[in-house]
Amino acid sequence: MRIRYVISTMLFWWRENKLSFEQECDFLRSLGFGIELWPSIRGANECRYQRRNWTRLTEATQDMLVAMHSRSDGPTLDEWNEQIECARMLNANIVTELPSLCISEQFDIADWDFAEEVVKMAEQHNVKLCVETGNLKAAREVGRRFDSICYCFDTGAPNLDPAHSFKQYVDELIDRMVHLHLSDNYGRVDDHNPPGLRGGIPRGDWDYLLESLNRHNSDVIAAFEMFPCMPDVMIRQACDFLFDTMKWPNRPSSLPDTGRGGYNPL
Numbered sequence: 001m002r003i004r005y006v007i008s009t010m011l012f013w014w015r016e017n018k019l020s021f022e023q024e025c026d027f028l029r030s031l032g033f034g035i036e037l038w039p040s041i042r043g044a045n046e047c048r049y050q051r052r053n054w055t056r057l058t059e060a061t062q063d064m065l066v067a068m069h070s071r072s073d074g075p076t077l078d079e080w081n082e083q084i085e086c087a088r089m090l091n092a093n094i095v096t097e098l099p100s101l102c103i104s105e106q107f108d109i110a111d112w113d114f115a116e117e118v119v120k121m122a123e124q125h126n127v128k129l130c131v132e133t134g135n136l137k138a139a140r141e142v143g144r145r146f147d148s149i150c151y152c153f154d155t156g157a158p159n160l161d162p163a164h165s166f167k168q169y170v171d172e173l174i175d176r177m178v179h180l181h182l183s184d185n186y187g188r189v190d191d192h193n194p195p196g197l198r199g200g201i202p203r204g205d206w207d208y209l210l211e212s213l214n215r216h217n218s219d220v221i222a223a224f225e226m227f228p229c230m231p232d233v234m235i236r237q238a239c240d241f242l243f244d245t246m247k248w249p250n251r252p253s254s255l256p257d258t259g260r261g262g263y264n265p266l
């Protein structure tokens with residue numbers, strides 16, 4: 001078994017962030033991590049996989065393991081071609097969500113011809129295409145149709161899926177699991193907290209994943225996919241540690257819910 005670790009640029013790009021791309025790469029490289037690129041900074045339209053950015057991408061990520069998260073703005077076949085060529089240049093796998101392949105989670109509106117074109121393009125360029133969970137049933141269907149498709153297991157997904165357990169996800173995907181997104185949540189929204197939340201994914205599930213990777217002698221890239229957390233989450237996490245784990249006294253108590261208060265950034 002081999003696990004190589006990268007950090008998703010979601011960590012930098014989903015909140016205001018003052019670093020340049022080069023500084024982000026230098027920082028991650030200095031920690032020994034590779035990088036998983038997002039196509040754009042949140043709120044900005046420019047896609048970084050466009051040809052005119054290639055020199056910058058190549059130079060900044062030199063000597064780093066690189067993975068790419070597909071565009072999710074409904075890429076056309078031309079745009080798919082561009083990002084696949086970019087991936088080949090960076091020696092990167094592409095992780096994609098199903099809608100970017102024109103596959104809705106309702107099968108009857110999937111455009112399988114479009115998906116097939118993209119899969120062929122990736123095969124021709126020797127780029128590994130990894131379908132991300134999300135929806136387990138849909139991911140399996142794509143795998144059944146296309147032999148070259150691999151899976152990206154997002155550890156946060158089963159916690160939000162009442163129909164399938166974490167173990168079911170692992171068992172169904174393990175044979176072709178080449179990528180992981182490591183994130184955690186409280187089971188309500190996919191808020192991409194760092195792994196290891198109290199009240200998040202149980203420890204036994206993490207163990208099961210590692211045992212399964214070991215048993216299959218898997219070779220995976222594991223991306224820490226974390227979203228800079230909101231003030232209410234920071235307060236909750238700090239309080240869980242201080243008052244529940246460490247048993248500090250005089251815990252502040254919340255006021256009854258009046259409909260006012262509550263963190264509301266809008």
Ligand SMILES: [Zn+2]
Binds near residue numbers: 132154181225
């Ligand atoms: Zn993910």
